[in-house]
Amino acid sequence: MKINEYIESGILEAYVLGAASEAEARELLYLKAKHPEIQDALVDLEIDMERIAENMAIIPPADTWLKIESQLNELAEIPDFESIPIRRQPERKGGEHRKSGQFIDVDASSSHMRVHKIWRWLFIGVFILGKIFLGFAIYFYLENRQLKQEVLKLKTQLERYERQEVDHSDFR
Amino acid sequence: MLKTEPQALIENKQASVRVLYDRHASTLLGYLFEIVKDRNLAEEYLVKIFCDVSQHFNEINWDDTNSWCQLQRFAKNKISQLINSGNLVKDSDIHRFVNPADSHHKYPDLFSEEQHQIFYGVYYYGKSIEEISKELNKTEESTRKALKEAFTIMRNSCEN
Numbered sequence: 001m002k003i004n005e006y007i008e009s010g011i012l013e014a015y016v017l018g019a020a021s022e023a024e025a026r027e028l029l030y031l032k033a034k035h036p037e038i039q040d041a042l043v044d045l046e047i048d049m050e051r052i053a054e055n056m057a058i059i060p061p062a063d064t065w066l067k068i069e070s071q072l073n074e075l076a077e078i079p080d081f082e083s084i085p086i087r088r089q090p091e092r093k094g095g096e097h098r099k100s101g102q103f104i105d106v107d108a109s110s111s112h113m114r115v116h117k118i119w120r121w122l123f124i125g126v127f128i129l130g131k132i133f134l135g136f137a138i139y140f141y142l143e144n145r146q147l148k149q150e151v152l153k154l155k156t157q158l159e160r161y162e163r164q165e166v167d168h169s170d171f172r
Numbered sequence: 173m174l175k176t177e178p179q180a181l182i183e184n185k186q187a188s189v190r191v192l193y194d195r196h197a198s199t200l201l202g203y204l205f206e207i208v209k210d211r212n213l214a215e216e217y218l219v220k221i222f223c224d225v226s227q228h229f230n231e232i233n234w235d236d237t238n239s240w241c242q243l244q245r246f247a248k249n250k251i252s253q254l255i256n257s258g259n260l261v262k263d264s265d266i267h268r269f270v271n272p273a274d275s276h277h278k279y280p281d282l283f284s285e286e287q288h289q290i291f292y293g294v295y296y297y298g299k300s301i302e303e304i305s306k307e308l309n310k311t312e313e314s315t316r317k318a319l320k321e322a323f324t325i326m327r328n329s330c331e332n
Contacts, residue, residue, distance in 0.1 A: 010316030013323050016237075018245050019294045019301045043238075045323075050240040052326045056202035058211075060218060065193055068222045072186055075227065 006031065007041045016045050189226045196243050197222075203244065207251055207296050217254075221247050248298040282325045290315055291322040 014020040015028050032038045197218065204214040204221075225232070225246060232242055283291060289308065293299040299307075305315045 008320070009313070010318075010320030013319050014294070014301050014316055016241060017294050017319075018248065018298060019304075019319075021300065021302060046238045046241050048323070048327050048330070049244075050199070050238060051330050052323075053199045053203055053240060053244065055330055056206065057198040058202045058205055058214075059198045060201045060215060064197065064215060064218060065190070067219045068189075068193065068226075069186070071219065071223045072189070072226050075223065076186075 003031075003035050003037050007038060012038070012041055012045055016042065016049060185226055185229050188229060189222060192225065192239060192243060193222055196240055199240065200243060200247060203247065203296075204251075217247075217251070221250055224250060248296075251296075252298045282329060283322055287318050287322040287325070290318045294319055 011020060011024055011028060015025055020028065028038070032042065200221065201214055201218050204217050205211060208214050208217065225243065228246075232246065234242060286308065290304055293304045293307075294301070301312050301315050301319070304310075305312045308315065310318075
C-alpha cells in the first residue's frame with residue numbers, strides 16, 4: 001500500500017471526525033504505529049481542524065463560566081462515590097464476615113471488645129429470663145420444704161393415732 | 173486544615189475544566205451555534221457540555237489526541253444524543269440547517285453542494301461515511317475524497 005495514496009484517500013479526515021468505520025479505525029491505528037508519516041499527517045490534521053474551528057469562534061458571555069461553576073458545585077454536593085478511589089483496608093482473618101455485622105470484632109491489643117447492638121437486647125432478655133427462673137426455683141424450693149414439713153407432721157400424727165389405737169385395744 | 177480527598181479531586185477536576193473552557197469555549201460556542209442556529213440555545217448547550225465534560229473528565233483520554241478534537245467529539249456525541257432523544261431537532265429537520273445562507277462562516281460559498289452536504293453531515297451531525305454514502309448514493313471512497321476536498325478548501329481559506 002502506498003502511504004501517500006492512503007493519506008490522500010480522506011480516511012484520516014474521516015477518522016479524526018469520528019466518521020470512519022471500526023475496521024478503518026483499526027487499520028489506521030495499525031498503520032500509524034508502523035508509518036510515522038501517517039502519525040505526522042494526523043497531528044497536522046488535528047492542528048488544522050482546531051484552526052478551522054477557531055475561525056468560526058463566538059466569544060461566550062462573561063457570566064457563562066459562573067453558570068458552569070455553579071452547576072458543578074451543585075453536582076459536587078451530591079458526591080459521585082463511584083468516581084472516588086477506594087482504599088481497601090488490609091485483609092484480616094475472617095475479614096469477609098465483617099460485612100455481615102453479626103460477628104464480634106476482637107482487638108487483641110485492647111482490653112475492650114465491640115459487639116453488635118443486638119447483643120444488648122439479647123443480654124437483657126437472658127438476664128430477665130434468669131431472674132424469672134430464679135424466682136420460680138426459690139418458690140418451688142420453699143413450697144417443697146413446707147410440704148415436707150407437713151408430711152412429717154402428718155406422719156407424727158399418724159403414728160400417735162396408731163399408738164393410741166394399740167393402747168385402746170390392749171385396755172379392752 | 174487539610175482538604176478531604178473527594179473535595180481535592182473535585183477542585184482539581186474543576187480547575188482542569190476551567191483550563192479547557194478558557195482555551196476552547198469560544199470555539200465550541202461557534203461550533204454549537206452552527207448546529208442549533210440560536211445563540212441562547214448554543215450558550216445553554218455550551219454550559220451543559222462543559223458540565224458533562226467535568227463529570228466524565230477521567231473517562232476521556234486527553235493524551236491520545238489534541239484537546240479540541242476530544243472536546244469536539246464529546247460535543248458531537250452529546251448533540252447526537254439530543255437529536256436522537258428529540259430534544260434538539262429531528263433528523264429530517266437537519267437539512268434546514270444545511271442551507272449555506274444560514275451559516276455565519278465563509279466556507280459554504282466555496283463548497284459544491286455535495287461537499288457541503290458531506291462536510292456538514294460529518295462535521296456537525298456526526299454521521300458516518302457509510303451513512304452519508306448511502307444517503308447520497310455514492311461510494312464510500314468518493315465520499316471520503318469529497319470530505320478531504322472540503323477540508324483542503326477550508327485549510328486554504330484559513331491560510332489566506
